[in-house]
Amino acid sequence: MFQQQLAPLGSLTLSALVALLPLLTIFVALGALRWKAHWAALASLGVAIVVAVAAFGMPVPMALLSASEGAVFGLFPIMWIVFTAIWLYQVTVASGRFEDLRAAFHLISDDPRVQAIIIAFCFGGLLEALAGFGAPVAITGVMLMALGFSPVRAAVVVLVANTAPVAFGAIGTPIITAGALTGIPYAEIGAVVGHQTPLLAFVVPLLLVFLVDGVRGIRQTWPVALVIGLAFAVAQWLAATYLSVELTDIVASLTGLLAGVVMLRVWQPSGGDEAMERLRIERSADAPVDDPETGGGTGLVTEQRTLSSRAAELTTGRTLMAFFPYLLIIAVFSVAKLWTPVKEFLSGTDVEIGWPGLDGRVLDSAGEAVTTTAYDFQWLSSPGSLLLLSGIVVAAVYKVSPRAALREFTGTAHRLRWAFLTVATVLALAYVMNLSGQTITIGTWIAGTGAAFAFLSPILGWLGTAVTGSDTSANALFATLQQTAAQQAGIDPHLMVAANTSGGVVGKMISPQNLTIAATAVGIVGRESELFRRTIGWSLVLLLALCTLIFLQSTPVLAWMLPTF
Numbered sequence: 001m002f003q004q005q006l007a008p009l010g011s012l013t014l015s016a017l018v019a020l021l022p023l024l025t026i027f028v029a030l031g032a033l034r035w036k037a038h039w040a041a042l043a044s045l046g047v048a049i050v051v052a053v054a055a056f057g058m059p060v061p062m063a064l065l066s067a068s069e070g071a072v073f074g075l076f077p078i079m080w081i082v083f084t085a086i087w088l089y090q091v092t093v094a095s096g097r098f099e100d101l102r103a104a105f106h107l108i109s110d111d112p113r114v115q116a117i118i119i120a121f122c123f124g125g126l127l128e129a130l131a132g133f134g135a136p137v138a139i140t141g142v143m144l145m146a147l148g149f150s151p152v153r154a155a156v157v158v159l160v161a162n163t164a165p166v167a168f169g170a171i172g173t174p175i176i177t178a179g180a181l182t183g184i185p186y187a188e189i190g191a192v193v194g195h196q197t198p199l200l201a202f203v204v205p206l207l208l209v210f211l212v213d214g215v216r217g218i219r220q221t222w223p224v225a226l227v228i229g230l231a232f233a234v235a236q237w238l239a240a241t242y243l244s245v246e247l248t249d250i251v252a253s254l255t256g257l258l259a260g261v262v263m264l265r266v267w268q269p270s271g272g273d274e275a276m277e278r279l280r281i282e283r284s285a286d287a288p289v290d291d292p293e294t295g296g297g298t299g300l301v302t303e304q305r306t307l308s309s310r311a312a313e314l315t316t317g318r319t320l321m322a323f324f325p326y327l328l329i330i331a332v333f334s335v336a337k338l339w340t341p342v343k344e345f346l347s348g349t350d351v352e353i354g355w356p357g358l359d360g361r362v363l364d365s366a367g368e369a370v371t372t373t374a375y376d377f378q379w380l381s382s383p384g385s386l387l388l389l390s391g392i393v394v395a396a397v398y399k400v401s402p403r404a405a406l407r408e409f410t411g412t413a414h415r416l417r418w419a420f421l422t423v424a425t426v427l428a429l430a431y432v433m434n435l436s437g438q439t440i441t442i443g444t445w446i447a448g449t450g451a452a453f454a455f456l457s458p459i460l461g462w463l464g465t466a467v468t469g470s471d472t473s474a475n476a477l478f479a480t481l482q483q484t485a486a487q488q489a490g491i492d493p494h495l496m497v498a499a500n501t502s503g504g505v506v507g508k509m510i511s512p513q514n515l516t517i518a519a520t521a522v523g524i525v526g527r528e529s530e531l532f533r534r535t536i537g538w539s540l541v542l543l544l545a546l547c548t549l550i551f552l553q554s555t556p557v558l559a560w561m562l563p564t565f
Helices: 012-019 021-031 037-054 059-097 098-108 112-130 134-144 151-163 164-181 188-195 197-243 250-267 272-285 298-300 305-313 316-338 342-347 382-397 402-415 418-435 440-445 450-468 471-489 493-505 512-521 526-551
Strands: 351-354 374-377
Touching: 012 021, 012 134, 012 250, 012 440, 021 037, 021 418, 021 450, 021 512, 021 526, 037 059, 037 418, 037 440, 037 512, 037 526, 059 098, 059 134, 059 316, 059 374, 059 382, 059 402, 059 418, 059 512, 098 112, 098 134, 098 250, 098 305, 098 316, 112 134, 112 164, 112 197, 112 250, 112 272, 134 151, 134 512, 151 197, 151 512, 151 526, 164 188, 164 197, 164 250, 164 316, 164 493, 188 197, 188 493, 197 250, 197 493, 197 526, 305 316, 316 342, 316 382, 342 418, 342 526, 402 418, 402 440, 418 440, 418 450, 418 512, 440 450, 450 471, 450 493, 450 526, 471 493, 493 526, 512 526
Parallel strands: none
Antiparallel strands: 351 374
């Protein structure tokens, strides 16, 4: 048996500082030393195991078993989702239908700055609502690549875009998890989150335009960026407060997309052709687009006609067929997640496996057995399995031969080989930190700041998501801690639990797991440190804004913003 201790070194502060060493290792390795993600993750995992054993007293076999459980979880379901999402995309490319999808988006707007908002923010938000776990980053990353973005710029844009929708991602799973752990009705937590993240949603489209084309882009496209951001934000606010946590991002994404389409019917930005030319010059100076090892962009090389002429030839039938894979994904995930009989059937196929050597043998500081030592094998209900089924249907409808589909399947697995290692290692790191007690020690230390905790509270969610790559996991780690700390500090627990969820959304863009997914999708594996340096600043700025907002919501200054229960 092993029991976690909050202050194994006698001092909570000293224990927390030592527990931070694995996180500092991976951030320094990525940001300062510019290591490849898998080397940074492996080094950090080594530090975490040493800290777990030497400082927190965890037996060596249990530390290694914790790493093994995390690694398996990283491979399935996390990388299984990413793998099937990219394979499905590759099937659409092999069929030739993806060129029609490019043309269909061109019909909405031929401006790459607007396309970044439509695809990465609106469409990516819809994918986050349905699948989550890296799928929107993988799919929208390759879509922007196919539209002419350089690999690095495409990756940075989709990472930053994948913020505001994360709190309500995967049919509200992060918030539902927080409610289950704290006993607070998850609809109430979701309503509070719905009064925080919409402010991010409002500014993210403008931020994406800046990332694509700088201040010039903002000056030329701000009306449509503000309209889409405002529509998404208002819809997210209303849906979270009055409709359903599960449907919030679906409603918000579709509302933002519709608002953008309507706006572009009456107003068009200037400078789109010049912006596209600048992107093409940048693209030609970056990674080769026709190398199969880069994982995307073949459509740009083989295109014989301009997008404008192809768009002019599109019929309603071809357009529907181009969008068929994504309409199918929406339908499949809506049925699987929202129709109770199917949802119960799928969940009934899950196999819970008590991890050998760990299950029932790891106790928290209160002496209760932790629950994360039971591995849930979702062989059918996993979003990755649903994406696989969708891909098989798409291949059949698109008349892609089984041999060609299998070739794309094995090719995708080969391209993702380093991503598999990185994500497995990052999740191994997270599990070692969690099960040894390092994570809860860090959280308890931050929670001991009294009234200032309202300002610092989102940092816990940010840290949790940065380490695990999942807002759901961040809530699993810290939701109960946030509730207890809020009660001790005399702050509304609803606000602090919601703050953990909201803080997590801006931590996802710097998660090594998500960085690897983005780098793999656009074909720049090994350059995760570059993506980290380009996103860390935005992550910190948005985190500071959230900390300030939530602190003010805990005072009479902005308390009026919050719903009442």
